[in-house]
Amino acid sequence: MNIKPNDERVKELSKILLKHQYLYYVKAEPEISDREYDALFDELTKLETDYPELQYPDSPTKRVGSDLDNTLPEVEHTIPVLSLDKCYSTEDLTQWIEKVVRLAEEKVSIVVEQKIDGASIVLYYSNGILERAVTRGNGSVGNDITENVKTIPSVPLHLNQNIDIVVRGEIFIGKKSFQKYNAESGGIYSNPRNLAAGILRSVKSSKAAAVPLDVFIYEGYIEGSDFSHVEILDYLDKMGFRINQQIGYFSSENKDAEAAKNLRPSWFFGNMNDIESFIEQKQKQRSSLDYEIDGLVLKVNEIPIREKLGYTAHHPRWAVAYKFEAPQAVTKLLGITPQIGRNGRITPVAELEPVELAGSKISRATLHNQDYINMLNLCIGDTVTISKRGDVIPAVEEVLEENHDGNKVWVLPDECSECGTPLKRDGAHSFCTNFFCPERVVGRLAHFAGKAGLDINGLGEKTVRFLFNKGFIKTPADFYNFNYELLLDEEGFGEKKINLIREGLNKSKNKPFPAVLTALGFEGLGKRTVEVLVENGFNKMRDILSAAKNKDIEAFALIDGIGDVLAELFVKEFSNSHNLDIINRLTDLGLKMEYEKKDNAKDKQIFVGQRWCVTGSFENFKPRDKAKIELKKRGAAVLISISSKTTHLLAGDGAGSKLSKAENLGVTIVDEKEFLKMIK
Ligand SMILES: [Zn+2]
Incomplete structure (x- = not known):
């Protein structure tokens, strides 16, 4: 979000754009990608359109991509030469x-x-x-x-x-x-x-x-x-x-x-x-x-x-x-390091001769998995093109020139490079199945404290790795119990940093339940899936734990957007004793274990505890998902099929087999007209 006053931002954008126009058009040495440039340019154009009083005569938008060089003679065009x-x-x-x-x-x-x-x-x-x-x-x-x-x-x-x-x-x-x-x-x-x-x-x-x-x-x-x-x-x-x-x-x-x-x-x-x-x-x-x-x-x-x-x-x-997306660069492959994710997945990472790509220096790029390496016939010493897909993660795209060192296609070792456990192949990927593999533990801890988790100040990956290697932190609860004063003699840990960590940990106790659930980093439990669970009635840890304890796979599987595979994973993850221990300790420490809706939303929660199915087509809800949104907003769980667990069926025109099944099971059937009345 841009909190700067518009006038200030317009001046700032103009300055940046003029600099990059000069670098690109005159010096022919751009420092940022076309896409980054376009984004800045579009932002300025929008501000100038929305606030015409901020349009200055010398704005960079007025001289679209000028490549004029004052050391060369100038000529007037007889046709308009516009950019696209x-x-x-x-x-x-x-x-x-x-x-x-x-x-x-x-x-x-x-x-x-x-x-x-x-x-x-x-x-x-x-x-x-x-x-x-x-x-x-x-x-x-x-x-x-x-x-x-x-x-x-x-x-x-x-x-x-x-x-x-x-x-x-x-x-x-x-x-x-x-x-x-x-x-x-x-x-x-x-x-x-x-x-x-x-x-x-x-x-x-x-x-x-x-x-x-x-x-x-x-x-x-x-x-x-x-x-x-x-x-x-x-x-x-x-x-x-x-x-x-x-x-x-x-x-x-x-x-x-x-x-x-x-x-x-x-x-x-x-x-x-x-x-x-x-x-x-x-x-x-x-x-x-x-x-x-x-x-x-x-x-x-x-x-x-x-x-x-x-x-x-x-x-x-x-x-x-x-x-096209993805600007590309050419460089040399110096080595390949297997990287172990917190869920055990091994990703081979290319170590590259540093190269400039879309404005940043790149020295590592992903190689996805062994199949990808085989497809490229990739050997150490090869000259490769790399790209930034979606402008974020650099990837090796192809081999431009094979190595002259006699190296053969790189093969992932049979054992985990960190703990020696034999790797297990599952689909396209190989996994270290050792739950306590040091790299996996560090990965889980870094995820818990990192941006995708509780985003705790002062606990970046480097610090987490240090704390783990020293033996201070083994599970997320240790973050809260550790006496950080002990680090005062260590390099990089001053009073300031320690206060920052303490403050971050305190703040994390106020993070909402979905953030805590995501931070746990359990398999299959990404941010989006957590949202789906919480939206569909699983807004308390104890409800999730009790469903898992009863091996109630269906309770998860029937939710729109979850399915059998994830449901089985959840039952496994939320009944694993190690995980339960983590959850108990975090609960005792005061982290949020249920989702508190804002007060003004409370009176609208008319469908809490109900499990709805939606079928047929509707006049007021096109596409049908709009009806599902109304249901979830009011606390209902939305399931994909009718079972003994379903309490209501919202039936539109052309409701087929679901309608008769619901009738047989004694599910309450609601038509569109009635539904509109309910949500009014
Ligand atoms: Zn391992």
Whole structure:
């Protein structure tokens, strides 16, 4: 949550964005990922939209991605050179397509192209001869880099016809060429895009000539033509431009696709429903391409519809960039360490030569399990690509170059590296089954005190590990009973830190029951599952314990969102004597063992102790889950099927077998009208 006054935040964002714009566009040395940049940019745009009085004339949003460099001559563009709006999810993309189809009000087709990760360029031809090559700049003014661009072999200096034309494209360096060039230069360049962007700005064109630059042209402006976009691409190809052939064409009418097929048999043709699978396929091909792409571009094919849709202040409405997740980096695999989770699962972790990825230094990445290592044929010493999936956990993606040290595919040892217990394979993963394996105990303790647990100040993983290794802490209750004064002589434990820990422990006694339940870290008992349990009547520890003691698997299994497997685990975990001992000691220490609802919610708890089933369809609850939410809000448990445990059935239209089963079992049946009355 942003607690800063808006004005202060706007100024702060402007300062940060201007710095990163300079680093990205002028220095070609970005420090943060595109996605992080976009998030900051979007936040500022939103503030400026919501509070127009905070729009300053020098705001970074006013000069969208300017790459102007004052050491190079400036030239005015004769066409608007706008950047594209971006989206990151297929949901957003579907929405965009639906909007385009709706606004077009006539048949429309969409062209999907690869988004090349390079440097944007505008080429001006006069009478068939390359006159000027200009960077995008701020969209209306760019830098003249004609002499450098002329050194690129795939940029035609003369066209096949003596025409006047303006084209847009992307200058890039192929992955293999980059590796070779970078190796020869002592490995000083972080990625192909930065090298391409930097070299295009060099003052001496001989420098540019030494770098294997390439170009793809993706847009052409031909005065007076009535071509559609695909026809323009076809035309540009015939004029001698290098066009990327990885193109998809999707029409709302099949016969259109047939006609376009005659144009370019190598392109992909389909209808609107095929777009999603095309995108999926293209995303998979990404790593096998010899050039970097960071997404796909979707454009309206019909030029009159483009004109109709028009532009926002920054972007055309007729095109959108779908940006792929996960920026990647290349590094060397130095070793593999099996990491033991608190539930015994072994995750092989790659130890890497430190490398910069999306703004942070990475030296470790996950390898998931042995199957994954086998799939990659991964050996120590290999050169690998790593990515940040969902921008959080780095993972090894593929082997780029095999090792020359004679190493073979890495294999997980048969025994736990910490306690020597033989590992047990279950599905894709291997497990250390020793409940008291030191790594598992530390994992449980760190989870209890950590962010996912009770989030106790001063008890981070490092401290917990230290306390465990010294033999001071063995179970969560020990945290509360230990005399921390004994640590005053230890390095890193001053009075201040000890007070911090004490304060944190005291605060943890006020954390609500669901947080305590999650902190226990029992198998299957994640934050979401705890919510489901508590929402469905299990809001007291003693109720959970008594169900487990009676081996009442059904009591858990019938809850919507739990199921048999988890239910069996709960019975096991909550009847295990070691766990019961932990729960008893924590209860004695005063941690919350039942969920106290806020006072104002109390009078609404009309369904407490009742176990409901919901079936059929409803007029006022679409989808049906809305009725379930109303039930849970009022204290009911919602079960997935009818049994002797069910007290009520909420039956809508078309209630089938559940209704007759409920009648047979004498379950109270409630229809929609009655239900509405009950919850009013
Ligand atoms: Zn072990």
